[in-house]
Amino acid sequence: MSAQAAPNELVVVRGPSALGGAGDVRRFFHLTWLLATTEFKLRFFGSALGYVWQLARPLMLFGVLYAVFTQIVKFGSEGVPHYPLYLLIGIVLFTSFGEATAGSVQAVVLRENLVRKIQFPRMVIPLAVVLTAGFNLMLNMVVVFVFVLASGIGPQWTWLEVPLILVPLVVFSTGVAMLLSALYVRYRDIGPIWDVLLQMLFYGTPIFYAVSNIPDNLRKIVLLNPLASIIEQMRHAIIGDGVPNAVDAVGSTARLLIPIAIVIVVVALGFWVFNREAPRVAEDL
Amino acid sequence: MTAEQVSKTFRLPHERTHTLKERVLHPRRRSGTEQFQALQDVSFEVASGEFFGIVGRNGSGKSTLLKCLAGIYGVDSGEIRVAGRLSPFIELGVGFNPDLTARENVVINAVMLGLSPVEARRRFDEVLAFAELEEFVDLKLKNYSSGMHVRLAFAVMVQVEAEVLLIDEVLAVGDLAFQQKCYDEFERMQAEGRTILFVTHAMSLVERFCHRAMLLERGKLVSVGEPHEVAQLYNEVNFGRGQKALAAAVGEGAPVEVADVWFEGADGGRTETMVQGADARLLVEIRANVDLDDPIVTLELKNEADIRMFSTNTSWLDRPIGRLRAGERARFSVNLSLSLAPGRYTPIATVQRQAGGTRETLDRTANFPALLIEGGERVGGGLVDLPHEVEFERLGAAQETTPR
Numbered sequence: 001m002s003a004q005a006a007p008n009e010l011v012v013v014r015g016p017s018a019l020g021g022a023g024d025v026r027r028f029f030h031l032t033w034l035l036a037t038t039e040f041k042l043r044f045f046g047s048a049l050g051y052v053w054q055l056a057r058p059l060m061l062f063g064v065l066y067a068v069f070t071q072i073v074k075f076g077s078e079g080v081p082h083y084p085l086y087l088l089i090g091i092v093l094f095t096s097f098g099e100a101t102a103g104s105v106q107a108v109v110l111r112e113n114l115v116r117k118i119q120f121p122r123m124v125i126p127l128a129v130v131l132t133a134g135f136n137l138m139l140n141m142v143v144v145f146v147f148v149l150a151s152g153i154g155p156q157w158t159w160l161e162v163p164l165i166l167v168p169l170v171v172f173s174t175g176v177a178m179l180l181s182a183l184y185v186r187y188r189d190i191g192p193i194w195d196v197l198l199q200m201l202f203y204g205t206p207i208f209y210a211v212s213n214i215p216d217n218l219r220k221i222v223l224l225n226p227l228a229s230i231i232e233q234m235r236h237a238i239i240g241d242g243v244p245n246a247v248d249a250v251g252s253t254a255r256l257l258i259p260i261a262i263v264i265v266v267v268a269l270g271f272w273v274f275n276r277e278a279p280r281v282a283e284d285l
Numbered sequence: 286m287t288a289e290q291v292s293k294t295f296r297l298p299h300e301r302t303h304t305l306k307e308r309v310l311h312p313r314r315r316s317g318t319e320q321f322q323a324l325q326d327v328s329f330e331v332a333s334g335e336f337f338g339i340v341g342r343n344g345s346g347k348s349t350l351l352k353c354l355a356g357i358y359g360v361d362s363g364e365i366r367v368a369g370r371l372s373p374f375i376e377l378g379v380g381f382n383p384d385l386t387a388r389e390n391v392v393i394n395a396v397m398l399g400l401s402p403v404e405a406r407r408r409f410d411e412v413l414a415f416a417e418l419e420e421f422v423d424l425k426l427k428n429y430s431s432g433m434h435v436r437l438a439f440a441v442m443v444q445v446e447a448e449v450l451l452i453d454e455v456l457a458v459g460d461l462a463f464q465q466k467c468y469d470e471f472e473r474m475q476a477e478g479r480t481i482l483f484v485t486h487a488m489s490l491v492e493r494f495c496h497r498a499m500l501l502e503r504g505k506l507v508s509v510g511e512p513h514e515v516a517q518l519y520n521e522v523n524f525g526r527g528q529k530a531l532a533a534a535v536g537e538g539a540p541v542e543v544a545d546v547w548f549e550g551a552d553g554g555r556t557e558t559m560v561q562g563a564d565a566r567l568l569v570e571i572r573a574n575v576d577l578d579d580p581i582v583t584l585e586l587k588n589e590a591d592i593r594m595f596s597t598n599t600s601w602l603d604r605p606i607g608r609l610r611a612g613e614r615a616r617f618s619v620n621l622s623l624s625l626a627p628g629r630y631t632p633i634a635t636v637q638r639q640a641g642g643t644r645e646t647l648d649r650t651a652n653f654p655a656l657l658i659e660g661g662e663r664v665g666g667g668l669v670d671l672p673h674e675v676e677f678e679r680l681g682a683a684q685e686t687t688p689r
Contacts, residue, residue, distance in 0.1 A: 042384055118357065282352070
């Protein structure tokens with residue numbers, strides 16, 4: 001609506017949309033950034049221990065899983081070099097995905113007061129959730145590297161891959177976030193459904209068990225999960241040659257195209273659904 | 286700004302298929318939806334620099350219209366065109382978060398309303414100065430009173446440089462001094478040539494600020510025109526609640542009219558300001574256009590919260606009024622001492638006729654100047670300062686307690 005029209009030229013008012021008009025690009029970024037930083041700030045300063053809680057969740061999970069799979073059942077961790085790091089990287093990446101997607105489910109509904117009162121590109125809402133999760137991911141990655149250095153692994157050239165590997169994770173999270181936040185407006189049972197799916201994904205992704213310990217016939221299926229490839233590649237980049245990279249884990253470069261295709265399909269589907277729902281979201285709330 | 290035949294229909298589902306289970310079990314069953322036409326073929330134009338009021342009863346489509354104009358709702362048919370930058374919001378204080386400080390909230394709100402974060406921070410001091418809340422900058426918003434809240438929100442809005450502003454019912458709160466400041470600001474914006482559309486129920490504001498106004502009723506445009514006429518029509522629709530009253534208000538043929546309502550002080554002079562507790566006289570003058578038997582004239586005073594604080598009528602007279610001849614004028618007066626709390630009181634005069642078991646309203650108006658009651662030397666705390674005397678007696682030391 002802030003199209004740079006010459007004075008006295010009448011411009012048609014369009015209804016709300018997912019992305020807004022061309023003139024809204026700056027506002028789009030400002031709003032996304034603002035919503036994300038505000039949310040982050042509130043969580044950081046909202047409670048007495050603030051950031052400690054953000055960190056505590058993945059670390060507690062790490063502690064529990066580490067104890068269980070190194071002391072009680074050992075099948076998952078057998079023969080895995082640097083198992084603690086292996087586990088921690090998996091948990092941190094998966095937690096970020098979980099935070100972004102679970103947080104986006106109710107995002108549009110919780111922002112009802114904004115959606116019904118001001119005109120702004122609706123896509124800002126799920127993107128802001130993903131961005132907030134991204135901030136947390138950054139901080140958690142710092143912790144990961146502290147652990148890495150503490151366990152005696154020196155800097156490696158492959159560390160430069162780390163930001164690149166985060167890209168597909170963020171993109172995939174965004175796709176799911178768009179899909180969930182748009183669908184939840186109409187179907188409230190997306191909430192519990194996603195809870196369960198996320199739980200299933202957690203066990204279905206090689207987080208606390210090593211790819212090499214999965215039976216061959218299952219491995220091909222498990223590794224079609226984009227999260228599995230992303231996490232595996234991240235471990236390879238950080239820990240080094242002891243861990244196979246995504247291509248080796250999946251079997252061949254060609255097979256890696258399947259998780260990539262899944263990411264692309266999810267993002268396209270999420271975008272399409274969100275775009276379709278965006279104009280009526282304010283009324284359907 | 287122009288709107289051409291704008292229509293907006295909401296689907297109101299009887300049973301919303303909110304769950305996937307229902308969707309899966311009954312894929313064919315279309316959930317029964319009721320179409321609710323919030324707006325029907327509304328067309329109007331607002332010239333640049335105009336102050337345009339939108340009035341109407343609750344549910345008449347005012348806010349929906351504003352949301353369509355702002356682009357929050359898409360329209361189903363018709364087209365809205367705007368020249369210049371349109372404010373994207375319709376309410377004050379959107380996005381305020383109670384857990385953040387005023388400083389952070391101002392920035393958030395300003396960005397929501399279309400400023401860049403840098404710009405928002407640059408204007409921060411002006412905003413606070415306008416809101417007169419400098420001392421509370423770092424207070425969390427949840428500790429603000431609702432009045433302070435509105436002041437802050439209004440102050441941000443003033444900073445937003447939209448050429449066309451859309452405002453939905455503001456100024457409901459805030460103390461008198463701040464309200465005055467808002468009015469001044471309105472006048473300034475008016476003088477600056479900004480285009481403002483605002484929705485309100487306060488007819489006094491419509492008459493005071495608007496160049497033109499529009500009345501909506503059940504999603505349809507009833508009238509666009511002079512603020513005074515629209516305000517009058519609004520009052521008729523609102524109080525008459527019937528086509529009869531509406532017709533009577535527009536047509537000439539009202540059998541009787543309230544010609545004047547005013548207040549007189551103890552000295553007998555006409556006034557609009559009085560001190561609490563003063564002796565006053567409330568007067569209503571009516572004019573009969575046809576012969577009329579035993580009309581009943583009622584006078585009410587409503588306070589700012591629209592609560593009826595006082596009501597009396599001619600049925601309390603010792604003897605019946607009898608017949609008023611066509612063209613005859615009559616005066617109804619009430620003598621009382623004003624024991625009401627300081628504030629503004631709107632007089633509402635009604636003329637009715639006994640028709641069978643019920644009373645038929647012939648004319649009703651709230652368009653005469655309000656009475657401002659100011660605090661006297663001794664201000665009573667309540668809505669009404671009931672006539673009373675106070676006493677205080679010392680009863681000596683109580684026996685159980687030891688004297689100090």
